[in-house]
Amino acid sequence: MGELKLMKGNEALAEAAIRAGADAYFGYPITPQSEVIEYLMSEKPYERTGMVVLQAESEVAAINMIYGAAGAGKRVITSSSSPGISLKQEGISYISGAELPCVYANVVRGGPGLGTIQPSQADYFQSVKGGGHGDYKQIVLAPASVQEMSDFVKLGFELAFKYRIAVLILSDGVIGQMMEKVELFDQMPRLTDEEIYEKFPWATTGKKKGTERRIITSLDLDSHKMEEHNHHLQRKYKTIMENEVRSEAIHCDDAEYIFVAYGSSARIAQKAVDMARAKGIKAGLIRLITLFPFPEKQLQAFCKQGVKGFLAVEMSAGQMVEDVRLSVAGCAKVQHYGRFGGIIHSPEEVLRAMEQQIIGG
């Protein structure tokens, strides 16, 4: 068993970055995730593993530092919260176009604009539909516990380098700020310079004599080549959709009504399932772990199983619910419930919404 600690979600993410063998964190403070850079600065990872921690002048600069270092084969991570994530979108688009691996976290707060500093899940569209310009996707992992804030850093780096893609850990103010027991994974070594030369033939590490030079770019003025590059990206996303869907089904085997949720909403919905079961309602929960790729097939299977209705529970005006509707394609009733703008729904509200909008509606 790994080391057990009581930590905030943001601290667990920061500690996991060190333990995952990250080469650098570049970031800019913003509530409710400033503990990430504060923890890293106080922890001195440059003494523990040689990891670089740098406070950038802006989120824009931070994501471009990520772009530069990732292009040079380094294992790099950043984090921010909603308004800061909006600023990073240019860099995310470039990272996606140039196919660079990186991990970044969004500890979501209520918006739009400066919004609030309280928790929200209103950045779903930005996360899974492409917050920057162009046809691109990123893998989106949704932690629902402090444990997963740690575990998903490790998983995120594995996926990022497997597919040369940006991996977003889509958290929220609840998961980032709350303290829970977390089992930390053991320290992983950082890659040596030689390992980087060997493993990443695409990385800019200095042109060795007699070898082709390496270019990191998202530009091609030849539109036919750019179309082919886009086809390549889409094939990659399809492979990810076929192989990397992750979700957790809770009390779904005999369920007639299913809550669909992720992150802190999934924890609230799980409580609502227990309350429903106590009242004799056959309710279940599918907790989404990957938001892209989206568990379409899992939802479709529930339809075949005879599920009568789905309630999408999310702290937004209704974003993920659109993907639930697309997935089940009219086979069952789909409704949305959620508080937003920084307000967190209660299990009672969520159960009432299921009873009124799905069962009785």
Next chain:
Amino acid sequence: MITFEDIVKPENLVYEKTSLMTDKALSYCPGCGHGTAHRIIMEVIEELGLEENTIGVAPVGCSVLAYEFMNIDMTQAAHGRAPAVATGIKRTWPDKIVFTYQGDGDLAAIGTAETIHACNRGEKFVIIFVNNGIYGMTGGQMAPTTLPGMKSSTSPYGRDIETMGNPLKITELVAQLPGTYFVTRQAVHTPAAVRKAKKAIKKAFENQRDDKHGLSFVEIVSNCNSGWKMTPTDSNKWMEENMFPYYPMGDIKVDGKLVK
């Protein structure tokens, strides 16, 4: 009779194109200074034997395709972000030689924050800043360095400083920051200027190679004959008469000390 073969011999070679320039035809307009600037940077890297260890960062602007001409590993950055991209590379590969190549719109308008903060942190890389007072790539719009009264497609009646602001002397500005170690302004429009500019670029790369404390910043005031709507010869003359008084040639900071 003397034949072609008699003359073309290694011992008669007086000049050879650096192997660090590719054979791809330059995309720059005939008469433009970018090609010369590219060449002398690559010559310096070759002469210092740094090519296996160097990573360049290309900007957005006319030199967006610099990586097609410079035969080294390169990363193409978003508009203005080259100093942040270079920071990411240099901080994680401190033993590599890293440089950015940026134009005036890239470095002194959209990328002002990245430029100033990289300089202020004393990042140990080289910035080559080509200032031609105009946005060349997008078709001749006003730049942060466009001179007062100078016409461009977005200042068609001349730059009015009351409404459009003053040209930004960002090189003098970054020289004031403790993080810069070497700041100089050069040109590449005459053989003498090219020799001086190359010497300055060499010093900049040597500073980085020797791990000197801070950033080396080389401005190259250059022409844009297409954007200025002049012949190459006229543009160089206009540059000397108008750009050089506003952007005076020479070193501003050497070995961490202001000299001007």
